[in-house]
Amino acid sequence: MVKHHLFWPLVMLGALLLFNLLYSPDFFSVQMRAGKLYGSLIDILNFGAPLILVAIGMTLVIATKGIDLSVGSIVAIAGAMACMTLSKGTDQNMLGLVLSAVGIALVLALALGLWNGMLVAAFGIQPIIATLILMVAGRGVAQLITGGQIITVSSSAYKFIGAGSLLTLPFSIFIAGAVLLIAALLTRKTALGLFIESVGCNPEASRLAGIRSRVVMIAVYMFCGLCAGIAGLLLSANVSSADGNNAGLWYELDAILAVVIGGTSLSGGRFYLLGTVVGALIIQTLTTTIYMIGVPPEITLVVKAFVVLLVCLIQSETFRKTLVHRFKTRRYPAEREVKRHA
Structure with missing residues (x-):
């Protein structure tokens, strides 16, 4: 059981939750107000939904x-495009306008993903360089869309995407759950997951085996x-505004950390979607903990990095064996000395 890829992430998540419970006894309390559930645990799921998606x-x-x-920049671009489209409409609550804004933003996000994929797969550019291009330029594109300003919208229909509720729970949780379910079905119930792992292990061998890598x-x-x-839509809808400069900032690093904490290796091959979700919840819980205990803003990132490093070390089998x-x-120094002379 200890060797299961979810064991140590769940242990660390439980440890963080236990610390919060000891620090604040009402941390686990959940209340019903106006037909909605409120509480720290609900906030972790709600605010963690965009990170889970990414x-x-x-x-x-x-x-x-x-x-x-480039995912952080795509988050900013999608939110900026949706809010810009809404702001140009005469009636921002019109369902057709909201659907158009969402559709345009998602099509643009798909196009940006296609751009990254073409640079990596078709032109052979190293992924870190190919996506770094959009990471740098994308933030500028988002600010060009917004004109360097924070665009605010007053659409209650759009706000529902990020701040609405369904069955007493935040609507963002259902969106993240739906995407997770679709991804799990496509990768575990079809051959797609095997193709992805095969390409990660050896793309050339996969191509020779007939896989269109x-x-x-x-x-x-x-x-x-x-x-x-989708994460960009959730973030911008939650605050009814788009900030091309700060929306999705450092999301790419948090997403990578969530994937690694969840047990997926950066060397490619085997991947674990549920582990990634647990990793994202660990990061969001850690963020909530840091704010709750009042860590000064100037050292927040240092504390976060230290805890994440600790989590990764505990997960490392080599590190545990060394300890x-x-x-x-x-x-047992004497026993070791006897064995050495034997």
């Missing part, structure tokens, strides 16, 4: 031995772009 897409990209550093790689980058686009070996050699 991390799901990142998981499949990393499974092909790739990386996507370039098509698979382009598809996963497009899916990653789509996930980032056990040193503990045994210090505890």
Whole structure:
């Protein structure tokens, strides 16, 4: 059981939740107000939904031995495009206008994912460089869309996407759950998951075996772009505004950390979607914890990085074996000396 890829992530998530419970006894309390559930646990799921979406897409990209550093910029671009489209309408609550804004933003996110996939698969550019281009330029594109301003919208229909509720739970949870379900079905109930893992292990051997590795790689980058686009809609709808400069900032790093914490290797191959979700929840819970205990803003990132490093070290089997070996050699030095002379 200890060797299961979900064991240590779940242990760390449980440890974080236990710390919060000890620090704040009402941390687990959930209240019903105006037909909606409120509480710290609900907030973790609600605010963690965008990161879960981005991390799901990142998981499949990393499974092909790739990386996507542009997801944060795509988050900003999608939110900016949706809010800009809404702001130009005469009636922002009109369902057709909202659907158009959402559709345009998601199509744009798919196109950006296609751009990344073409650079990597068709032109052979290293993934970290190919996506770094859009990471840098995309933030500028988002600011060009918004004109360097924070665009605010007053559409209650659009706000429902990020701040609405369904069956007493935040609507964003259902969106993240639906995307996770679709991704799991496509990768575990069809041959697509096997193709992705095969490409991640050896793309050339996969091609020789008849797998269209370039098509698979382009598809996963497009899916990653789509996930980032949906996350951008959730973030912008939640605050009814679009900030091209700060929306989705550092999301690419949090998504990569969530994937790694969840047990997926950066060297490609085997991937774990549920592990990624747990990793994203760990990061969101950690963020909530840092804000709750009042860590000064200037050292927040340092504390977050230290805790994530600790989680990764605990997950490392090599690190654990080294600790056990040193503990045994210090505890039984005489026995070790006898064995050496025997």
